[in-house]
Amino acid sequence: MRNLLLKPQEAAYQLGISYPTLKQWIYRHKIQAMRTPGGHYRIPESEINRLTGTSAQGETSAPLKISGRNQLHGTVREIRKDGLLASVRLAVGDQSVQAVITSEAVEELGLKVGDPAIALIKATEVMLMHR
Numbered sequence: 001m002r003n004l005l006l007k008p009q010e011a012a013y014q015l016g017i018s019y020p021t022l023k024q025w026i027y028r029h030k031i032q033a034m035r036t037p038g039g040h041y042r043i044p045e046s047e048i049n050r051l052t053g054t055s056a057q058g059e060t061s062a063p064l065k066i067s068g069r070n071q072l073h074g075t076v077r078e079i080r081k082d083g084l085l086a087s088v089r090l091a092v093g094d095q096s097v098q099a100v101i102t103s104e105a106v107e108e109l110g111l112k113v114g115d116p117a118i119a120l121i122k123a124t125e126v127m128l129m130h131r
Helices: 009-017 019-027 045-052 104-108
Strands: 041-042 073-083 086-093 096-102 116-120
Touching: 009 019, 009 041, 009 045, 019 041, 045 104, 073 096, 073 104, 086 104, 086 116, 096 104
Parallel strands: none
Antiparallel strands: 073 086, 073 116, 086 096
8 A cells, every 4th residue: 555645734734733833743753754855844644644543544543632731621602704814712611712713724623603612722821810
């Protein structure tokens, strides 16, 4: 069986990550990549399958796990698209969280009002306040 080689942009799209993130994964050896004689990176389809938990036949195994611990589970309450960007408001308990993402990401995720979603928060600093 032939292992298809993908350009980094194609691999990033299939993995649901940004191109810069994929490049960092390549540099940090988190994903296997090969170089063409011209010095361009190519990602084997088997790596995409490994990272997405999909077999060569397209069957999906267990969902991907993520190391981020600041996960807020909620429900999509509002989606406002404006050109390339979209504002997504997520109800989390009696509070809400707003994320600005690309309109393309809204489409790729298939987000609709009423859908369950998870806000994954990555911050270098968290402050607390108390009266």
